[in-house]
Amino acid sequence: MIKRILSILGDYYHEHDIALEAIKKAVDMLNKSGPHTFELIDSDVDGLEKALSQKFDLVILGKENRINPTDEVVNNWMTVDIEKKIVDYVNNGGSWMAWHSGLALYDETGEYTKMMGGYFLSHPSEHKIVRYLPKENSSGIRLNESFEAMDEHYFIKYNLDNSLVFLDSESPYGKSEAGWAREFGDGRICCLAPTHREEGLTNKAMLETLVACISWCCRLWT
Numbered sequence: 749m750i751k752r753i754l755s756i757l758g759d760y761y762h763e764h765d766i767a768l769e770a771i772k773k774a775v776d777m778l779n780k781s782g783p784h785t786f787e788l789i790d791s792d793v794d795g796l797e798k799a800l801s802q803k804f805d806l807v808i809l810g811k812e813n814r815i816n817p818t819d820e821v822v823n824n825w826m827t828v829d830i831e832k833k834i835v836d837y838v839n840n841g842g843s844w845m846a847w848h849s850g851l852a853l854y855d856e857t858g859e860y861t862k863m864m865g866g867y868f869l870s871h872p873s874e875h876k877i878v879r880y881l882p883k884e885n886s887s888g889i890r891l892n893e894s895f896e897a898m899d900e901h902y903f904i905k906y907n908l909d910n911s912l913v914f915l916d917s918e919s920p921y922g923k924s925e926a927g928w929a930r931e932f933g934d935g936r937i938c939c940l941a942p943t944h945r946e947e948g949l950t951n952k953a954m955l956e957t958l959v960a961c962i963s964w965c966c967r968l969w970t
Contacts, residue, residue: 750785751966754799756792757810760817762849762944767810770949774958784968793825800833806843806965807834809850824853831860838863839933843965846939848902856905863932864939865908866925871900878919880926880942880957886911887929889938889964891957897948902926902941915957917941927957929964936965 755771758764768790775786791799793811800807813824838844844863852868854861861867878901882891891914901919908928915927926941938961948954 749783750787751805752803753786753788753806753808753962753966754796754804755788755790755808755810756796757790757808759812759849760814761812762810766946766949767847767944770955770958771808773950774955774962777955777959778962782968784966786962786966793830797830797833800837800842804842805967806845806962807837808845808847808962810847812849812852813854826854826858826860828858831855831858835859835863838935838937841934843936843938843967845961845965846937848941848944851902851904851939851941863937865912865928865930865937866904866906866939868941869903869905871902872921875899875945876901876919876921878917878942880954881916881918883913883916885914885928887914887964889914889927889929889960891915891953891960893953893956895951895953895957897943897945897951897954899943899945899948904941915940915942927961929961936967938965 757767775788778786813826815823879896881894901921903924906925912928912930913925917924917926929938
């Protein structure tokens with residue numbers, strides 16, 4: 749059976765190619781490990797609306813909402829219409845993974861953020877070692893290893909039941925939720941905060957975390 753994945757990655761502060769390479773490695777690991785074939789298609793936000801009607805099993809968004817964050821007048825790409833189409837896609841059985849900046853700077857009161865159940869608050873300007881710790885949970889995602897990465901520590905405003913959190917984070921700046929997942933309508937939602945620097949995205953445990961999240965979103969297990 750073929751599982752089709754759409755990735756939309758990269759923004760002003762987060763390099764597209766590094767993120768895409770990590771997703772490609774995770775997909776390659778999946779293709780070598782089981783009976784399913786995973787097909788990855790990389791696109792941009794201009795192609796998202798059309799893609800949502802093309803029966804992708806999973807959409808991975810690793811892109812913040814702002815198009816031009818350094819300009820005096822900042823524009824956002826997610827319109828109310830696109831937001832509604834995303835929510836409808838998940839309600840009707842699609843899976844959506846908000847990865848790192850895919851949680852960042854979307855309307856806190858909008859339907860997308862409500863569906864996610866949490867959002868990026870802030871990160872300290874100085875990068876530090878962030879430790880990511882698997883957690884017993886009811887979401888269905890099970891991780892085996894903790895790992896560390898020098899990176900920006902994402903602090904999250906989390907609004908759902910704590911039992912859905914499968915990954916916590918800690919650094920000298922404090923602690924925060926770093927991964928959670930849940931059913932939403934007939935679809936699935938996964939949110940993952942780490943990480944965006946190359947050293948973190950090539951970490952074996954981080955790649956295994958991506959594999960676990962993609963597997964759950966694509967219903968390789970219940």
